[in-house]
Amino acid sequence: MGAKRKSFTPQYRRDAAHLVIDSGRTIAAVASEIGIGEQLLGRWVARERARMDEPPPAGDINERAELERLRAENAQLRMDREFLKKAAA
Structure with missing residues (x-):
């Protein structure tokens, strides 16, 4: 029996x-x-670049x-929470 293939999300x-795309590394x-x-990584990069070039659907x-x-607000709230945790300690 062969080895089980890895599965990636x-x-x-x-x-x-x-x-690869953001850092400019090979x-x-x-x-x-x-x-x-x-x-394998080359295929993933090609797919992601193609996905990034597609225009978003109108409703999106x-x-x-x-x-x-909301992501920016979430990050700000996390920073505020960390600051308050340190201040309370």
């Missing part, structure tokens, strides 16, 4: 692809760093803007 694939360097094959524009606003 869609979020892991997007994150791995963004390590696919080979990132692939060896995270322990996956170069060809407002939802995307609100999501960005």
